[in-house]
Amino acid sequence: MGIEARNIDKRFGDFVALDDVSVDIPSGGLVALLGPSGGGKTTLLRVIAGLEQPDSGTVTINGEDATRLSPQRRNVGFVFQHYAAFKHMNVYRNVAFGLEIRKRPKPEIHRRVNELLELVHLEGFAHRRPAQLSGGQRQRMALARALAVEPSVLLLDEPFGALDAQVRKELRTWLRRLHDDIHVTTCFVTHDQEEAMEVADRIVVIAGGKVVQVGTPDELYDHPADDFVMSFLGPVTKLDGRLVRPHDLELFDASAPGTSPATVTRVVRVGFEVRVDLDVAGSEAWVQVTRDTAERLGLRDGVTVHVRPIEGAVTVAVATPNAPTTDETS
Amino acid sequence: MARWTLRLVALAYLALLLVIPLGIIVNRTFENGAGAVWDSLNEPLARHAFQVTLQVALWAVLLNTIFGVGAALLIVRYDFPGKRIFNALIDLPLAVSPVVVGLALILVYGRLTPVGSWFGDQGIDIIFALPGMVMATAFVSLPLMVREVVPVLEEIGVEQEQAAWTLGASGWQTFRRITFPSIRWAVAYGLVLTLARSLGEFGAVAVVSGRIVGKTQTITLYVQQHFENFDKTGAYAASFALAAIAVVVLLIMNLLRPKEDR
Amino acid sequence: MSDLSLTEAPPETAGPQASGLRHGRVGMGLGLGLATAYLSLLVLIPLGAVVWRARSDGWGEFWEDVTNRESWAALKLTLVAGLLVAVINVVMGTLIAWVLVRDKFFGKRLVDAVIDLPFALPTIVAGLVLLALYGPESPIGIDLAYKQSGVLVALLFVTLPFVVRTVQPVLEELDQEMEQAAASLGASNFTIFRRIILPNLYPAIAAGAALSFARAISEFGSTVLISGNLPFKTEVAAVSIYGQIQSDNTNAAAAVSTVLLVVALVVLALIDLLQRWAVRRG
Numbered sequence: 001m002g003i004e005a006r007n008i009d010k011r012f013g014d015f016v017a018l019d020d021v022s023v024d025i026p027s028g029g030l031v032a033l034l035g036p037s038g039g040g041k042t043t044l045l046r047v048i049a050g051l052e053q054p055d056s057g058t059v060t061i062n063g064e065d066a067t068r069l070s071p072q073r074r075n076v077g078f079v080f081q082h083y084a085a086f087k088h089m090n091v092y093r094n095v096a097f098g099l100e101i102r103k104r105p106k107p108e109i110h111r112r113v114n115e116l117l118e119l120v121h122l123e124g125f126a127h128r129r130p131a132q133l134s135g136g137q138r139q140r141m142a143l144a145r146a147l148a149v150e151p152s153v154l155l156l157d158e159p160f161g162a163l164d165a166q167v168r169k170e171l172r173t174w175l176r177r178l179h180d181d182i183h184v185t186t187c188f189v190t191h192d193q194e195e196a197m198e199v200a201d202r203i204v205v206i207a208g209g210k211v212v213q214v215g216t217p218d219e220l221y222d223h224p225a226d227d228f229v230m231s232f233l234g235p236v237t238k239l240d241g242r243l244v245r246p247h248d249l250e251l252f253d254a255s256a257p258g259t260s261p262a263t264v265t266r267v268v269r270v271g272f273e274v275r276v277d278l279d280v281a282g283s284e285a286w287v288q289v290t291r292d293t294a295e296r297l298g299l300r301d302g303v304t305v306h307v308r309p310i311e312g313a314v315t316v317a318v319a320t321p322n323a324p325t326t327d328e329t330s
Numbered sequence: 331m332a333r334w335t336l337r338l339v340a341l342a343y344l345a346l347l348l349v350i351p352l353g354i355i356v357n358r359t360f361e362n363g364a365g366a367v368w369d370s371l372n373e374p375l376a377r378h379a380f381q382v383t384l385q386v387a388l389w390a391v392l393l394n395t396i397f398g399v400g401a402a403l404l405i406v407r408y409d410f411p412g413k414r415i416f417n418a419l420i421d422l423p424l425a426v427s428p429v430v431v432g433l434a435l436i437l438v439y440g441r442l443t444p445v446g447s448w449f450g451d452q453g454i455d456i457i458f459a460l461p462g463m464v465m466a467t468a469f470v471s472l473p474l475m476v477r478e479v480v481p482v483l484e485e486i487g488v489e490q491e492q493a494a495w496t497l498g499a500s501g502w503q504t505f506r507r508i509t510f511p512s513i514r515w516a517v518a519y520g521l522v523l524t525l526a527r528s529l530g531e532f533g534a535v536a537v538v539s540g541r542i543v544g545k546t547q548t549i550t551l552y553v554q555q556h557f558e559n560f561d562k563t564g565a566y567a568a569s570f571a572l573a574a575i576a577v578v579v580l581l582i583m584n585l586l587r588p589k590e591d592r
Numbered sequence: 593m594s595d596l597s598l599t600e601a602p603p604e605t606a607g608p609q610a611s612g613l614r615h616g617r618v619g620m621g622l623g624l625g626l627a628t629a630y631l632s633l634l635v636l637i638p639l640g641a642v643v644w645r646a647r648s649d650g651w652g653e654f655w656e657d658v659t660n661r662e663s664w665a666a667l668k669l670t671l672v673a674g675l676l677v678a679v680i681n682v683v684m685g686t687l688i689a690w691v692l693v694r695d696k697f698f699g700k701r702l703v704d705a706v707i708d709l710p711f712a713l714p715t716i717v718a719g720l721v722l723l724a725l726y727g728p729e730s731p732i733g734i735d736l737a738y739k740q741s742g743v744l745v746a747l748l749f750v751t752l753p754f755v756v757r758t759v760q761p762v763l764e765e766l767d768q769e770m771e772q773a774a775a776s777l778g779a780s781n782f783t784i785f786r787r788i789i790l791p792n793l794y795p796a797i798a799a800g801a802a803l804s805f806a807r808a809i810s811e812f813g814s815t816v817l818i819s820g821n822l823p824f825k826t827e828v829a830a831v832s833i834y835g836q837i838q839s840d841n842t843n844a845a846a847a848v849s850t851v852l853l854v855v856a857l858v859v860l861a862l863i864d865l866l867q868r869w870a871v872r873r874g
Contacts, residue, residue: 051492071495078496084489088511097507098497142493149497332781333695340691341703343684346725347749348709354724354731393630401627408620416628418864422635424803425856427810429830430849433837434638437645437846469634501619530714533812533830537837550716550813557720557817569717576712583712584705 001062002027002185003048003153008057010043017043018054019209025153027062028183030176032190032200036232040209041189042157048187049078049155062152074153077146077184081158083138085130091117091141092126098149116144119178136167147184156188160195172199193233197221205229222314230316237285239309241318247288248313251276252306253297259306267299274299278307352573359566370567378544379552379568386460386535386548387528390467394524398475399517403509405476406483423472431469432537435462458540463548466534471527478520479513486512519586526579530572639853645846657847665824666832667851669740673828674808677747678801685755685800686793692756693763710752715813718749723818738820743828746814751807755800762796763789795870802863806856 003025010018018040025031033041046052048059050071058067066074086094095116099109117123120140130138139159146154159175160168176199179186190196196203197217205212205220213225224230227243236243240260252259262285266277274294276287287307289299297305309315359367370376404410405417423431439456440446449456456462490512494504510517532550539546543555549568557565647654657663692704710718723729726736726745736742766789774784812830819826821835829852836845 049496051495071492072498072500074496075498076496078493080489080493082489084493086490086493086508087486097494097499101498101503145493145497336687337691337695337697340684340688343688344703344706347745347752348706351721351725352709355721358724397627397630400623404620404623404627408624410620410624416631419631419636421860422639422857425806425810425853425860426639427812427830427833427849427852427856429812429833429837430642430810430852431638433833433842433845433849434642436837437641437842438638465634469638472635526712530712530717532714532716533834536812537834550714553714553716553720554816565720569720572714572717573721576709576714576717579712580705580708583708584701 002029003187004058004060005044005048006058006060008044008047008059009055010040010047010052011055016209018047021057021206021209021211023204023211023214025185025187026202027185030179030186030188030199030201032188032196032203033206034190034193034196034203034232035206035212037191039207041191041206044206045155045157045187045189048153049076050074051078075149075151077149077151077154079139079142079146079154079156079159081161083130083135083142083162085138085142087130090127090129091122091133094130094141095145095148097145102149112148113144116148119147120144134167135163136171139163139171143178147182152185154184154186156186158189158191161190168195175199197233205232207232224314224316227316227318230314235288237287238283238318239280239285239307239315242315243318244309244313244315246275246286248310249285249287249307250310251287251289251293251297251299252308255306256308259308262305262307264299264301264303264305266301267294278305280307355566355569355573358562359570362563366563367567367570370564371571373564375544375547376549376552376564376568379547379549380571382460382463382546383529383548383550386463386467387525389464390471390528391521391524393464393468394471394475395517395521397472398520398524399479399510399513401476402479402483402513403505406480407488420473420476423469426469428466428470428531428533429537431466431534435465435469435534435538439465457538458542459546462538463535463546466538467528467531470531470534471524474523474527475517475520478516478523482513482516483509515586519583522579522582522586526576529575642846642849642853645843646850648846649843653843654847654850657844658851660844662823662827663829663832663844663848666827666829667848669743669827670809670829670852671855673740673743673747674805676744677751677808678805680748681751681755681804682797682801685752685804686759686797689756689759689763693760707753707756710750715750715811716816719746719814719817722746722749722814727818737818738822738826740819740826742818743815743826746818747808747811750811750814751804754803754807755797758796758800758803759793762793766792795866798866799863802859802866806859809852809855 003023005021005023008018008021010016021040021044023031023033023044033044035041043052047054047057048061050066050069054067058065060066061074061076071078086097089097092113095113096109099112104112113126114123117126120143122137122140122144125133125137125141130141133141139162143156143159156175160171163171172195175188188199200217202214202216203220204214207228213220213229215223220229220233224233227236230236230243235246237246237249238244239249255261260280262278262280264276265279265284266275268275268277269291272291274289274291276289276294276299278285278287285307297303299305371380401416401420405413410416426434436457437443438445439449439462441450441455441457446456454461456465490508491504494508499507530550531548532554535546535548536551536554539548539551541547541551541555547555549572553565553568553572556562556568646657658667688707692700692707713721722742722745723737725732726734726742728735728737736745770788771784774788779787810830811828812834815821815826815828815831819828819831821827821831823832827835829848833845833848833852836842836848
């Protein structure tokens with residue numbers, strides 16, 4: 001159940017947007033499609049919604065083959081990055097739209113709209129026009145509008161992309177809580193790894209039109225399939241031709257088994273951690289250490305240290321460019 | 331210094347070309363008092379001319395509004411082979427002299443043509459009758475509605491319509507509830523432009539109507555006929571009426587224009 | 593789950609607004625068919641008939657119809673007047689647009705609105721209005737009736753808005769910081785106008801001029817009263833065509849019409865190319 005997309009191909013002219021992409025979104029789950037801009041994730045979302053037709057492949061929604069259905073018949077809620085608010089209607093009419101199309105009786109519409117406005121904390125805004133709302137409020141209205149018709153699936157296309165950082169963080173948390181309450185199968189697209197890690201149960205990393213890796217946030221962070229996923233999902237630095245997390249490196253003032261000598265080029269305090277830039281045999285790398293460690297080792301420009309990955313650190317070989325490996329875990 | 335000169339030159343040009351001549355006409359029209367003007371406009375032939383003009387104009391507006399909104403939707407929301415040519419052809423009427431419009435219609439729909447004579451046998455006259463005049467008027471005002479609606483459709487974008495689809499609205503429901511309300515000011519503006527152009531058409535209807543007094547004479551043809559027959563009063567009165575309509579149209583255009591920029 | 597491939601037409605390019613929905617195509621097909629039918633029956637076929645009729649007696653006859661003394665005189669007058677009007681409009685139109693955009697004075701909005709009057713006023717009324725000031729009963733004694741200058745004034749009237757309305761928006765959007773930068777580098781006002789502002793206006797001016805020209809050569813109603821339509825003297829092409837129609841010389845009428853059509857189309861195609869070039873310049 002939930003959503004199953006199988007072997008989706010989509011081209012725009014010469015440009016391959018999706019190349020044999022298959023994705024599962026479990027019923028009631030909250031999945032993020034994460035990847036760089038232009039990588040195909042929005043296209044996939046729109047194919048699931050029926051706003052684009054795939055060249056080949058199938059889309060199944062709750063057990064029903066939806067590939068040939070128009071968006072009207074798929075019962076998916078869709079939230080756009082720029083809200084797509086009906087500018088000439090007030091908030092009430094916006095949210096009521098789907099119910100009016102379905103010719104529900106007025107009292108029922110009234111009840112449901114007010115219910116939803118409460119849910120998204122827009123009670124009292126019913127008679128405002130979208131132009132009178134802030135970006136965050138407009139997006140909440142868009143969400144209420146999509147939820148009003150009780151869709152089986154909720155799709156969000158970079159829903160917080162047009163908002164400022166503070167509002168983004170608030171809405172992120174809010175979306176997670178909303179999902180915990182409502183449990184509608186949800187899939188959202190984002191290029192912000194922090195957002196994906198914070199909100200989603202599972203993340204599908206899509207780049208270059210292909211699925212690169214699928215897993216929980218922890219799985220992706222701790223066991224990245226390749227160098228692309230590793231560098232996309234968190235900070236990385238290169239040591240001995242391998243990528244490793246800067247906080248997984250340890251420094252010594254004398255040589256030890258497995259260490260390489262390095263010269264400190266810069267020491268910067270970032271919050272309560274310290275970032276140490278190193279020159280390791282001509283290459284640049286950086287290490288994240290605590291303030292204590294920095295003081296203990298007397299780290300400053302020009303000091304020589306010895307560095308190695310800690311025991312059990314995850315490292316990934318740096319592949320040749322343009323070669324994200326396809327890795328599917330169910 | 332230069333500023334004053336420029337301003338003076340501009341205003342003088344406009345005065346000599348537009349304002350003063352207009353003022354003189356208004357003056358001459360009311361030389362014998364407003365009563366005379368009113369009487370002149372109330373004469374049966376004048377009233378008939380107004381009726382004919384209005385009838386023809388309204389039909390032309392109706393046809394071009396339907397075509398205009400439809401063509402705008404096609405151009406902005408769809409891709410099809412030959413779209414660029416289709417788009418360019420819509421502007422064609424702008425390049426055609428009104429007299430040529432009349433000639434063109436006579437050549438295809440005149441009494442002696444296959445089409446014209448077939449209709450004639452059914453008792454329907456196209457040329458030298460209202461249908462031909464409607465066609466001529468629709469021809470010259472064709473691009474106006476399309477060109478007003480296209481930029482607005484482009485600007486509002488397709489996302490609201492897609493949102494409506496995902497909420498279950500059919501194509502027609504989406505048009506009625508989402509698309510049309512978003513373009514209504516552009517349509518209103520286009521309607522006013524089309525109506526003004528249709529009311530004022532002269533050359534094309536001069537050719538196509540046969541200028542049959544009391545039957546196919548529009549108010550513009552009326553002006554010409556009465557001026558050439560030295561009925562200055564009648565000509566001026568009708569001209570004044572047309573000029574007054576033009577001024578009202580101008581006012582409405584200026585009131586609506588800021589709204590369409592919203 | 594079997595792998596279903598869509599047996600469908602090749603995928604649509606993601607045009608900026610094109611909706612990729614399959615079910616929308618039926619509606620589109622119907623709409624397109626109706627729109628094309630309307631366009632053909634009203635515009636394309638009749639215009640085609642004109643060109644067809646023009647050469648129906650052969651090209652020799654066509655040439656004769658166009659180059660006989662009367663038609664040729666009318667065409668010459670029309671084209672020359674059109675060019676003259678375009679030039680005058682370039683100067684005056686740009687000037688007026690400048691005053692409207694950069695100057696401030698009481699009643700400016702009214703003046704701005706008045707510019708559109710020639711769009712809204714029927715051409716026959718325009719002719720009558722101009723006769724009031726420039727005809728036999730002129731209060732200032734200028735009588736241009738039956739003169740070529742009368743024709744010119746009529747054409748200037750009807751083409752007034754064109755250059756103004758194409759230049760105005762460009763002037764309004766012009767980034768004044770460019771001018772400020774030039775001033776800070778020592779350029780005089782005139783230099784700024786000539787080397788900073790004017791080059792940015794060229795496409796708009798050219799487009800307006802071309803529209804003026806196309807409109808002027810097609811003009812009929814406003815010239816009918818003031819010019820007296822004297823053949824070889826003040827008869828413009830449109831009036832000549834009208835006369836031919838009245839005399840049942842439809843072939844001759846069609847011939848001169850075709851010439852006018854071709855000239856106007858060439859001019860409009862030029863505007864389109866010009867605008868395309870302007871867009872590429874940025």
